[in-house]
Amino acid sequence: MAGGAVQIAILGAGLVGSTLGRLWHAAGHDVTFAARGAARPRALAAELGEHAHAASVADAVAGAEVVLVAVPGPAVTDVLQAAGPIDGRVMIDAANSFGQQQVTLRSLADAFPRARWVRAFNSLSANVMADDNHRKPPWVMFLSGDEEAKPVVAQLIRDAGFDPFDLGGIDDSRLQDADSALWINILTHDEATALVARIRSGDTAAADQSASRTRVRELAAPFEKLRDHAPDDPAFFLEHLSRSVFEAGINWRVVEAKWDGIRQAFHGFDPAQVAAMQPAEIAAVENDSRVIRNKAKIRATVENAREVLAILDSYGSIRGYLASFPDAGAAAADMRRRFKFLGDTGVWRLLTSASRDIE
Numbered sequence: 001m002a003g004g005a006v007q008i009a010i011l012g013a014g015l016v017g018s019t020l021g022r023l024w025h026a027a028g029h030d031v032t033f034a035a036r037g038a039a040r041p042r043a044l045a046a047e048l049g050e051h052a053h054a055a056s057v058a059d060a061v062a063g064a065e066v067v068l069v070a071v072p073g074p075a076v077t078d079v080l081q082a083a084g085p086i087d088g089r090v091m092i093d094a095a096n097s098f099g100q101q102q103v104t105l106r107s108l109a110d111a112f113p114r115a116r117w118v119r120a121f122n123s124l125s126a127n128v129m130a131d132d133n134h135r136k137p138p139w140v141m142f143l144s145g146d147e148e149a150k151p152v153v154a155q156l157i158r159d160a161g162f163d164p165f166d167l168g169g170i171d172d173s174r175l176q177d178a179d180s181a182l183w184i185n186i187l188t189h190d191e192a193t194a195l196v197a198r199i200r201s202g203d204t205a206a207a208d209q210s211a212s213r214t215r216v217r218e219l220a221a222p223f224e225k226l227r228d229h230a231p232d233d234p235a236f237f238l239e240h241l242s243r244s245v246f247e248a249g250i251n252w253r254v255v256e257a258k259w260d261g262i263r264q265a266f267h268g269f270d271p272a273q274v275a276a277m278q279p280a281e282i283a284a285v286e287n288d289s290r291v292i293r294n295k296a297k298i299r300a301t302v303e304n305a306r307e308v309l310a311i312l313d314s315y316g317s318i319r320g321y322l323a324s325f326p327d328a329g330a331a332a333a334d335m336r337r338r339f340k341f342l343g344d345t346g347v348w349r350l351l352t353s354a355s356r357d358i359e
Contacts, residue, residue: 007030008030008065008067010060011034011068011070013035014035016129020070020094030053031052032063032064033055042054056082061085068092069094072096073102073178076103086115089116090115090152090153092120093118109146116145116149117149123141124184128218129162139163140162141162144167144168144169144172163188165189175199219332223332223351225358227323234317235268235270238270242266243255245297266305272309274305275305282302296341300341303340
C-alpha cells in the first residue's frame with residue numbers, strides 16, 4: 001500500500017461513503033461501493049468511471065486492502081456479518097451511534113480481533129467533507145486505533161484533503177464518540193492540540209467554546225457563495241428562508257410534499273406580494289389543505305417577507321445585505337435577530353440550501 005493506489009471497499013453509499021469515495025477516487029485510489037441496495041453503488045461507480053466499481057458487500061471486502069464502514073451505527077453489525085473474512089484488513093470505523101445502540105471501536109476490535117481497526121472520518125460532518133474549501137491549513141481529522149494501521153489511514157486522510165491528528169490507541173477512540181467533545185468540530189492542528197489538552201485535563205468548558213467556533217466555520221463556505229452569487233430576484237432568498245421556517249421541527253419530506261402548495265399560497269415568494277397579504281388572506285392560507293397549517297409559521301413567513309423588503313430598502317439587494325457583514329457568524333446573528341422562527345439550525349438550512357441552488 002505504501003505510496004501507491006489503495007484498493008478501498010466503501011460499505012455504505014450515503015453522504016459519508018459517497019463523499020469519501022469521490023475524494024479518494026480523485027486522489028488516484030481504486031474504490032468499490034457496496035450497500036444494502038445495489039442502485040446507489042452502481043450510480044456512484046458510473047459517475048466516477050474508471051477505477052470505481054459496485055459490488056456486493058462480500059465481494060467488495062474480498063478485493064480490498066482497506067475497508068471503510070460508513071453505515072449508521074445500528075447497521076454496523078449486520079454489514080460486518082455480510083462482509084465475510086476481514087482478517088488482516090485495515091478497517092476504518094466511520095459510523096456514529098448513540099445510546100444503547102452505540103458500537104465502540106473497542107467492541108469491534110474485540111469482536112474481530114484479527115482485523116486492524118481505526119476510527120476516523122466520523123469527526124466532521126459529510127457537508128464539511130464534501131465542501132471544496134477545506135481551508136489552508138486544512139481542517140483536522142481525528143483518528144485512533146491500531147498502531148500498524150494508523151499510518152495507512154493517516155495517508156488516506158491527507159489524500160482526502162485533511163490533516164490527520166492521532167489521538168492514540170483503541171481505547172482513546174472514546175474521545176471521538178458521537179456527542180463527545182471532539183465530535184463534529186472544525187479545527188486547525190494547533191486548535192486541536194490545545195482542545196485535546198484541555199479536555200484531557202478535565203476542562204468542561206473547552207467543548208462549548210469549540211462548538212461555537214465550529215458552527216461559524218460550517219456556515220463560512222455557503223455564506224460566501226450566497227454573498228457573492230445570490231440571484232438578483234429576492235424571491236429566491238425568501239423561498240429558502242421560508243423553507244427553513246417550515247422545516248423547523250418537521251421532517252423535510254413532509255415539507256417537500258406540500259411545497260408546491262405552499263409556494264402557490266405565498267405568491268411564488270415574491271416579497272412584495274407576501275408582505276401585502278391581509279388578515280383575511282392569511283386566515284385563508286391557515287385553512288388551506290395544500291399547505292402545512294401551522295399558524296405561527298404562516299404568520300412568520302409574512303413578517304419575514306416584510307423584513308426582506310426592509311433589507312432591500314436599506315441594502316439594495318440580498319448580496320448587498322450579506323456583504324455588509326465581516327463573516328458568516330455576524331450574518332447568522334443578524335438573521336436570527338431579524339427573522340421569525342429562525343434559530344441556529346434554521347440559519348444553517350437557509351444558507352446551505354440556498355448556496356446549493358446557485359448554479
